[in-house]
Amino acid sequence: MRSRFRGLALAATAVAVATAAACSSSTSPNGGGGGGTGGHATTIVASSTTSGGSYGGGGNYFFNPTPDTVAVGSTVSWQFGSVGHNVIFQTAGAPANISVTSNSTVSRTFPTAGTYNYTCTIHGFSGVLVVK
Secondary structure, X not given: OHXXXXXXXXXXXXXXXXXXXXXXXXXXXXXXXXXXXXXXXXXXXXXXXXXXXOOOOOOOOEEEOOOEEEOOOEEEEEEEOOOOXXXXXOOXXXXXXXXXXXXXXXXXXXXXXXXXXXXXXXXXXXXXXXXX
């Protein structure tokens, strides 16, 4: 009986360690922060410079960071500057798309694990969000 409880205690400890690691695994430059239920917040910037990100057909436009990895339950924000962009998800089960937006930040929560591909259909550039 004692070894059975010890095994359960070890399993519970392993789950706690894995959960803590998942919450700090974002590739986002702003790391942790307290968004969502069980995850952390990250901000993806729709940028218009010539360094980093995914260009696709978007010329100098890109999402940064991409890809990014967050925990299930995380809230992710897309920050838009003066140039209007949208976020259209290509993955089933994704939250609502973000319509053309400028000079603001829009957030979405990801309650389900998966790989979420998204695109700015105005300029043709794309991003990837991995939810674990």
